[in-house]
Amino acid sequence: MFFPFTAIVGQEEMKLALLLNVIDPTIGGLLIRGEKGTAKSTAVRSLAALLPEIEVVMGCPFGCDPDGFLCTRCQERKQKEGTLPREKRKMGVVELPLGVTEDRLVGSLDIQLALQTGMKSFEPGILAAANRNFLYVDEVNLLEDHIVDLLLDAAAMGVNTVEREGISFSHPARFILVGTMNPEEGDLRPQLMDRFGLCVQVNSLREREKRLEILRRKIAFDRDPQGFYEVWKPKEQELLGKIKQARERLDVLRVGEEALRQVVEITSSLHLDGHRADIVMMKAACALAAFKGKERPDREEIREVAKLALRHRLKRYPFEEREEMEREIEFALEEGKR
Amino acid sequence: MNFLDFTNHEEAKLALILNVIDPLCGGVIFIGERGCGKSTLMRLFAEVLPPDIPWVELPLNATQESLLGGVDFEVSLREGRKIYRKGILARAEGGFLYMDNLNLLPPEILSVVFSTVSASPPPFVPLATMYPEEGELSPHFLERFGMGIFMEGLKVANLRAEIVRKRTICTSSVGLTGLQRLIEQAKGRLSTVTFPSPMEEYIVDLAQEYNMASHRTDLFLFYAARAYAAFLGTKEVQKGHIDKMAPLVFALRSSSSVIIKAKEEIGDKPCGVTAYLEDERQGNAYEISLDRWCEGKGGKELDNWFGDTTRAAVGDSPEEVFEAEGLYELWPFFLGRDGKARPFSGRRGKSRGLMAPGRYVKGVLTGDKDVAVDATIRAAAPYQKRRGRKDRLLICPEDLRYKERERKTGNLFIFVIDASGSMGVHRKMAATKGVLEAMLKDCYRRRDRVAMVVFKKDKAEVVLPPTKVTPLAIKKLQEIPTGGKTPLAAGLWETYKLITREAHKRAKRKSVVVLLTDGKANQAMGEGYVFEELEKICELLIELTETEFMVVDTDPEGQGAAKLAFRLKGRYCPLSSFPMMKNSTSPGEYFTS
Numbered sequence: 001m002f003f004p005f006t007a008i009v010g011q012e013e014m015k016l017a018l019l020l021n022v023i024d025p026t027i028g029g030l031l032i033r034g035e036k037g038t039a040k041s042t043a044v045r046s047l048a049a050l051l052p053e054i055e056v057v058m059g060c061p062f063g064c065d066p067d068g069f070l071c072t073r074c075q076e077r078k079q080k081e082g083t084l085p086r087e088k089r090k091m092g093v094v095e096l097p098l099g100v101t102e103d104r105l106v107g108s109l110d111i112q113l114a115l116q117t118g119m120k121s122f123e124p125g126i127l128a129a130a131n132r133n134f135l136y137v138d139e140v141n142l143l144e145d146h147i148v149d150l151l152l153d154a155a156a157m158g159v160n161t162v163e164r165e166g167i168s169f170s171h172p173a174r175f176i177l178v179g180t181m182n183p184e185e186g187d188l189r190p191q192l193m194d195r196f197g198l199c200v201q202v203n204s205l206r207e208r209e210k211r212l213e214i215l216r217r218k219i220a221f222d223r224d225p226q227g228f229y230e231v232w233k234p235k236e237q238e239l240l241g242k243i244k245q246a247r248e249r250l251d252v253l254r255v256g257e258e259a260l261r262q263v264v265e266i267t268s269s270l271h272l273d274g275h276r277a278d279i280v281m282m283k284a285a286c287a288l289a290a291f292k293g294k295e296r297p298d299r300e301e302i303r304e305v306a307k308l309a310l311r312h313r314l315k316r317y318p319f320e321e322r323e324e325m326e327r328e329i330e331f332a333l334e335e336g337k338r
Numbered sequence: 339m340n341f342l343d344f345t346n347h348e349e350a351k352l353a354l355i356l357n358v359i360d361p362l363c364g365g366v367i368f369i370g371e372r373g374c375g376k377s378t379l380m381r382l383f384a385e386v387l388p389p390d391i392p393w394v395e396l397p398l399n400a401t402q403e404s405l406l407g408g409v410d411f412e413v414s415l416r417e418g419r420k421i422y423r424k425g426i427l428a429r430a431e432g433g434f435l436y437m438d439n440l441n442l443l444p445p446e447i448l449s450v451v452f453s454t455v456s457a458s459p460p461p462f463v464p465l466a467t468m469y470p471e472e473g474e475l476s477p478h479f480l481e482r483f484g485m486g487i488f489m490e491g492l493k494v495a496n497l498r499a500e501i502v503r504k505r506t507i508c509t510s511s512v513g514l515t516g517l518q519r520l521i522e523q524a525k526g527r528l529s530t531v532t533f534p535s536p537m538e539e540y541i542v543d544l545a546q547e548y549n550m551a552s553h554r555t556d557l558f559l560f561y562a563a564r565a566y567a568a569f570l571g572t573k574e575v576q577k578g579h580i581d582k583m584a585p586l587v588f589a590l591r592s593s594s595s596v597i598i599k600a601k602e603e604i605g606d607k608p609c610g611v612t613a614y615l616e617d618e619r620q621g622n623a624y625e626i627s628l629d630r631w632c633e634g635k636g637g638k639e640l641d642n643w644f645g646d647t648t649r650a651a652v653g654d655s656p657e658e659v660f661e662a663e664g665l666y667e668l669w670p671f672f673l674g675r676d677g678k679a680r681p682f683s684g685r686r687g688k689s690r691g692l693m694a695p696g697r698y699v700k701g702v703l704t705g706d707k708d709v710a711v712d713a714t715i716r717a718a719a720p721y722q723k724r725r726g727r728k729d730r731l732l733i734c735p736e737d738l739r740y741k742e743r744e745r746k747t748g749n750l751f752i753f754v755i756d757a758s759g760s761m762g763v764h765r766k767m768a769a770t771k772g773v774l775e776a777m778l779k780d781c782y783r784r785r786d787r788v789a790m791v792v793f794k795k796d797k798a799e800v801v802l803p804p805t806k807v808t809p810l811a812i813k814k815l816q817e818i819p820t821g822g823k824t825p826l827a828a829g830l831w832e833t834y835k836l837i838t839r840e841a842h843k844r845a846k847r848k849s850v851v852v853l854l855t856d857g858k859a860n861q862a863m864g865e866g867y868v869f870e871e872l873e874k875i876c877e878l879l880i881e882l883t884e885t886e887f888m889v890v891d892t893d894p895e896g897q898g899a900a901k902l903a904f905r906l907k908g909r910y911c912p913l914s915s916f917p918m919m920k921n922s923t924s925p926g927e928y929f930t931s
Contacts, residue, residue: 003458036481037552041456095453099402099446109711138453139478142445145785166712182478187807204551212542215556219533222362222458 028197029177071171140179364484392433486590657821701739713739756855793829795822826859857898
């Protein structure tokens with residue numbers, strides 16, 4: 001039983017960024033920077049529990065989408081049997097522990113099978129488990145560099161291709177990557193930071209009333225999780241409906257020339273390297289427009305997602321305060337208005 | 339001796355008891371010096387637990403497999419089928435997981451433990467001890483504990499006398515079985531204890547007053563207060579219960595200044611500090627007198643533990659803070675490749691070995707647990723026919739191959755800085771800081787970890803424990819004041835301790851000690867002669883494995899630094915040999931590359 005997503009007090013920016021990723025998973029994940037004990041992992045788990053079931057190939061350890069890109073095993077099966085049996089399951093949250101090995105992450109040779117039958121077969125790793133789920137990486141800044149590289153490569157390609165120990169296998173690895181980090185314990189390299197679609201900064205809530213509400217809700221939940229859920233069920237259902245609608249609307253959404261121009265103006269005035277910022281910002285604005293039930297994204301949506309898409313891509317200097325960077329974005333937005 | 343015989347430390351005992359009553363209290367960590375009874379008390383506590391509650395200790399050499407359980411490759415290969423072992427975490431379910439010397443456990447192990455604890459409800463209650471001087475612990479992990487107790491050894495004579503008295507009181511009344519029954523009763527009462535809503539508000543107000551950032555704090559305090567009320571047999575949680583518990587919950591989450599403030603305000607508040615526990619069978623009452631929190635030198639000690647050591651200067655000679663002067667250039671690979679093979683480095687190179695994380699490179703004949711399956715099968719393949727293979731592969735022990743792994747690791751650079759008065763002469767410190775800054779930037783680009791030790795006047799301190807946050811080092815560097823005598827021996831001694839502490843956690847990693855000094859030692863640590871001390875410490879230092887030394891001489895006219903470099907068998911280079919940069923770029927640009 002998970003704490004209901006809609007019962008999380010405050011942290012609106014984080015919740016929005018997660019929702020946008022759920023509406024359009026190609027946005028490329030979320031990096032959450034911030035203090036301890038601020039409902040980061042709770043938010044991810046509750047959102048996964050809320051989302052509608054997805055259709056998968058029955059018995060496939062990679063959770064292949066029967067109508068989408070298939071793993072090597074499902075491809076062979078489809079050729080042989082013609083159709084693939086389907087089943088439904090919930091989206092889950094797969095956690096990547098610090099100190100994970102490369103074998104564990106990408107998968108390796110299945111020894112049991114190799115020993116018993118002499119056949120070479122692929123034993124799925126964490127990337128396989130993460131396919132079509134959330135992949136949650138706590139303290140992503142403390143991961144070994146070579147693991148982060150592998151992880152982000154797979155995330156970018158949406159495929160995990162394994163060529164090792166005499167095995168040749170590929171399977172889809174499309175997941176919503178959520179990383180958390182405490183900036184006080186060392187930062188991510190800028191080029192890795194850039195690979196996360198959006199970024200939010202979470203702080204603990206200072207207002208007394210909100211804090212009290214958090215405590216009360218958590219106590220009530222600990223006492224009777226099922227009862228607590230029942231109370232929040234209507235809100236959860238409402239949000240679920242909005243997400244479903246937004247996903248449908250996203251397909252028919254149009255992006256005007258005007259909106260594109262606005263995005264580019266903002267990013268070029270900030271002298272950002274690369275084009276990922278533009279693309280992510282546009283996608284996020286579209287997802288937000290779809291969520292709001294609009295025909296097309298305009299200035300309002302672009303402004304709303306700008307910080308999410310830009311704050312981790314600004315050039316940083318050692319002691320530049322976060323506030324200064326936020327102001328820089330504000331400034332660029334104001335410029336764009338005129 | 340049993341749990342109740344254990345003298346003093348009543349708060350520590352109470353904290354443990356409350357966690358049996360309600361596991362939602364979130365566990366306890368004891369923080370204190372070696373020999374103050376932390377581990378003893380924990381192990382005595384294990385005896386208090388009813389036999390159906392598991393008590394599992396996490397050994398320092400635990401691996402991820404031993405934590406989570408998993409396939410035992412060695413046995414599996416011999417048997418031809420998967421053999422699973424149950425992990426430590428699974429065995430602790432529904433009970434307590436005890437981690438002795440928490441700060442000596444590698445972070446990747448801790449991250450597995452605490453990601454398990456964060457489930458709701460938590461599968462087990464974490465208990466731990468740590469001696470902060472033996473190694474730092476990320477606040478991220480510390481914060482996962484519900485309560486923290488700062489323990490002190492018992493040194494004062496009259497306190498000991500009091501303990502003898504207390505001891506008699508405790509043992510004469512309820513025994514262990516009595517305590518167990520009290521805990522059982524409290525557990526039963528727990529769900530009936532009411533928590534009035536003004537008390538919830540009081541918790542939030544307190545937490546905010548003491549700047550508790552994490553929302554977990556509020557929740558831990560809630561459960562602690564409720565368990566305490568249940569223990570005392572009160573029907574309703576009162577302000578006094580919360581006041582009593584607040585220090586236990588807050589102490590490990592605050593910066594030292596906040597703790598001292600809290601101590602003054604909460605600690606001295608008249609509240610129900612004395613609780614009477616009734617032993618029904620004997621009809622006697624005995625007293626758990628709850629010592630006042632953080633008494634005596636507590637505040638100062640915490641200050642050191644949390645690394646907030648840049649206190650305002652007090653003392654004889656005037657101190658001066660020099661700003662870094664000049665942008666220096668390091669020769670390429672100045673801190674890196676000097677022609678010597680250095681197997682252990684960050685972007686400076688690669689390290690190979692049998693350590694757990696890292697990329698599998700090849701199979702080797704010797705190793706432990708980490709079986710390289712492909713290589714093993716290849717080794718077994720040629721003999722299958724001769725061994726009479728039928729349906730399954732036949733593996734013999736001599737076929738086993740183990741994985742050699744490779745990973746990029748950063749060095750640890752320890753900068754040992756002479757901040758004595760003589761460094762202020764001719765603004766030597768300003769130039770030194772300039773060179774240091776250049777070195778720190780180099781470390782940043784190569785992802786090394788850095789630490790800083792500063793010595794001046796009569797002592798040395800680690801102003802920056804090992805960290806990857808190099809900008810923080812640069813900030814600390816700017817703040818270092820100059821003044822007083824030159825306790826070089828103390829500086830080297832701190833360095834020695836730092837390296838040995840690190841060796842516990844990260845064996846086989848390379849440390850490079852960069853000493854910036856004029857070598858004019860004139861302050862001994864003890865009663866003896868300055869140079870005798872120096873010689874002894876140098877002997878200790880050169881015996882360290884995987885450690886290199888470099889002395890940057892800030893006053894080449896003197897001979898002290900050159901001699902030091904000779905004794906340490908390290909490199910020597912005068913400060914003046916560092917070239918200044920011609921086209922200075924903004925210092926910030928290093929951090930964007």
